[in-house]
Amino acid sequence: MSQVNLLPPDILQGQRYRRVTGLVVLAGLAIIGLIILFYLLQVGRLASVNSDIDAQQATNSQLNTEITDLSKYENLQAEAQQQQQLLNEAYAGEVSYSGLMMDMSEVIPSDAYLSALSVTTPGATTSTTTTPTTTTTQFIGSMTSSGEAIGFDTLSQYLTNLAGVTGWENPWMPTITADTDIHNAYQYTTSVDLSTAAETVRGQGGVTTGG
Amino acid sequence: MGSRRAPIIAAVGVVIVAILFFLILVLPKMHSVSDAQAQLDQAHQQQTTLEVRKAALEQAKLDAPKNQHVIANVHKRIPPIADEPGLIQLLNGAAVSAGIELVSLTPSNPVYDATTGLSTITVAVSATGSYFDITQFMFNIETLPRAAVVTTLTLAPVDQTSTEPVLTMSATVNTFTSDSSAGPGSEPGPTQSTGGSATGSTATGTSGVAT
Numbered sequence: 001m002s003q004v005n006l007l008p009p010d011i012l013q014g015q016r017y018r019r020v021t022g023l024v025v026l027a028g029l030a031i032i033g034l035i036i037l038f039y040l041l042q043v044g045r046l047a048s049v050n051s052d053i054d055a056q057q058a059t060n061s062q063l064n065t066e067i068t069d070l071s072k073y074e075n076l077q078a079e080a081q082q083q084q085q086l087l088n089e090a091y092a093g094e095v096s097y098s099g100l101m102m103d104m105s106e107v108i109p110s111d112a113y114l115s116a117l118s119v120t121t122p123g124a125t126t127s128t129t130t131t132p133t134t135t136t137t138q139f140i141g142s143m144t145s146s147g148e149a150i151g152f153d154t155l156s157q158y159l160t161n162l163a164g165v166t167g168w169e170n171p172w173m174p175t176i177t178a179d180t181d182i183h184n185a186y187q188y189t190t191s192v193d194l195s196t197a198a199e200t201v202r203g204q205g206g207v208t209t210g211g
Numbered sequence: 212m213g214s215r216r217a218p219i220i221a222a223v224g225v226v227i228v229a230i231l232f233f234l235i236l237v238l239p240k241m242h243s244v245s246d247a248q249a250q251l252d253q254a255h256q257q258q259t260t261l262e263v264r265k266a267a268l269e270q271a272k273l274d275a276p277k278n279q280h281v282i283a284n285v286h287k288r289i290p291p292i293a294d295e296p297g298l299i300q301l302l303n304g305a306a307v308s309a310g311i312e313l314v315s316l317t318p319s320n321p322v323y324d325a326t327t328g329l330s331t332i333t334v335a336v337s338a339t340g341s342y343f344d345i346t347q348f349m350f351n352i353e354t355l356p357r358a359a360v361v362t363t364l365t366l367a368p369v370d371q372t373s374t375e376p377v378l379t380m381s382a383t384v385n386t387f388t389s390d391s392s393a394g395p396g397s398e399p400g401p402t403q404s405t406g407g408s409a410t411g412s413t414a415t416g417t418s419g420v421a422t
Binding site: 013017018020021023024025027028029031032035036038039042043045046049050052053056057059060063064066067070071073074076077079080083084086087089090091093094095096097098101102105114115116117118119120121122200 | 224250255264272281363367382
């Protein structure tokens with residue numbers, strides 16, 4: 001037995017449109033609900049991140065306070081470095097004159113003697129040291145001496161000995177004059193260039209304040 | 212006709228409302244979260260930097276006794292004032308200890324060098340003694356508690372007839388002070404360099420001490 005819908009077709013279609021419209025409105029509300037949910041999530045996340053920022057800033061603030069308290073030690077360290085630099089400057093280029101005189105006493109042959117000795121090193125206002133421009137060795141001073149020796153062998157040995165001392169370079173004997181009063185005796189003068197190897201450890205920047 | 216358009220109008224309305232919600236509510240909040248996250252990252256990085264700096268300062272704190280020792284030691288070697296009385300005593304003590312006889316001490320006015328931050332007091336020393344006594348005197352000078360650097364030395368014979376020849380010694384010794392304005396006519400008391408040019412005294416005259 002067939003059923004007959006007696007509702008007019010335009011009313012039926014109107015009902016269908018209203019259902020579709022209702023569905024669309026419901027779907028829209030659901031989407032807007034999702035958007036609001038997402039918004040709330042963002043609000044929560046923002047609150048969480050802001051809270052983290054506050055905590056982090058508190059930590060940083062605490063660190064800054066500690067750093068401020070400790071900065072005096074940094075100033076102390078800077079002052080110590082500055083003072084150490086002053087000391088390095090003061091001793092820069094130092095040559096041990098006592099060591100130099102001991103070396104001289106050791107290298108002079110037994111049948112020779114010194115009558116005069118003159119040494120000039122960095123810091124001397126009257127330094128007259130001149131060095132050839134072609135050399136790569138850096139000279140820091142010079143030493144001249146004069147005296148008398150018996151025989152040319154002694155003079156030669158003396159020059160050889162002078163060359164054997166660390167930092168003493170280019171030993172030279174510019175004048176050798178026979179002593180008319182003493183047989184086989186010769187008056188001499190010598191010159192020696194002093195290189196950076198003659199500097200003390202602290203003269204080379206290794207000064208320590210330990211003692 | 213109106214019923215037929217209702218779902219379309221509803222759909223368009225829903226889309227517009229959804230877009231408006233997204234643009235007005237969600238998007239600014241997302242930007243806020245993003246900004247806050249960047250701020251948090253920056254705060255984290257700042258913490259890392261601060262912790263590194265704090266660690267360096269902690270090390271400086273551990274080194275503080277050593278740094279204080281360095282400063283005290285440098286102040287002893289390079290006093291903050293010229294201290295000529297102390298200098299004379301030190302040089303005289305070195306001579307007495309070595310057994311040489313001081314003939315004259317001529318301390319020049321301090322000369323300030325802005326490059327090194329040091330005022331140099333050049334002392335011309337004349338004395339008489341044997342070669343090895345003078346060697347000992349040089350050693351004493353090199354080991355003084357105050358920084359002293361010999362820059363020139365000249366030895367010449369006085370009396371060659373005795374068993375141990377007596378020599379005259381002329382030496383130049385550089386001593387130092389961190390006082391940038393020292394000597395006659397200068398600002399009394401210690402004056403530290405402020406990074407400007409030399410402020411050392413320009414007064415002339417020397418004080419000789421005969422023994």
